[in-house]
Amino acid sequence: MDQINASLPLVFAYVLPLCLLVWLWLSVNIKSRTKLLLTLCLPVIYAVHWYGLQSLRGWPANQSLPNQFELIAADVVEPEASQNRDGKIHLWIRQKSNGEPRVYGLPYTRQLHKILFETKQRMEAGQTQMGRLYDASSNRGAAIGNNQKLEFQNATRAMLPPK
Numbered sequence: 001m002d003q004i005n006a007s008l009p010l011v012f013a014y015v016l017p018l019c020l021l022v023w024l025w026l027s028v029n030i031k032s033r034t035k036l037l038l039t040l041c042l043p044v045i046y047a048v049h050w051y052g053l054q055s056l057r058g059w060p061a062n063q064s065l066p067n068q069f070e071l072i073a074a075d076v077v078e079p080e081a082s083q084n085r086d087g088k089i090h091l092w093i094r095q096k097s098n099g100e101p102r103v104y105g106l107p108y109t110r111q112l113h114k115i116l117f118e119t120k121q122r123m124e125a126g127q128t129q130m131g132r133l134y135d136a137s138s139n140r141g142a143a144i145g146n147n148q149k150l151e152f153q154n155a156t157r158a159m160l161p162p163k
Helices: 002-026 032-054 110-124
Strands: 068-077 088-094 101-107 129-135 142-145 148-154
Touching (some): 002 032, 068 110, 088 110, 101 142, 110 142, 110 148
Antiparallel strands (some): 068 088, 088 101, 129 148, 142 148
């Protein structure tokens, strides 16, 4: 029931402009050229709206990773040649210690999979993991594209102030 209530505004966002467009065509006295232009703009508006919603509905961000972040979780989907499916790695990260978490998608590489396996083991041992991006020329981390490499390290604990 909550999913229906959540998508109700989305339905209105698509139906209302369509109803207005039908009303313009049937009852308003506007030039046909203007009506045609408005009709052709409607699919463009829908496409822009749809791509804008993807960043809000839990899909991985289409942005590059921040230079430094806290890793919350990782999901690795290995490639399967028999099903002609590419692999994918999803990282759930937090950019700042009190910031909102965000999902980022990366292409699958064996090296990054190995690094994430080791990183998950350290997380299970209770160590917070920080991700950091480096230039591709660096000897650290695994290549993730865009001339960047990614490495994970144990987070340093903040020193408490003296009493």
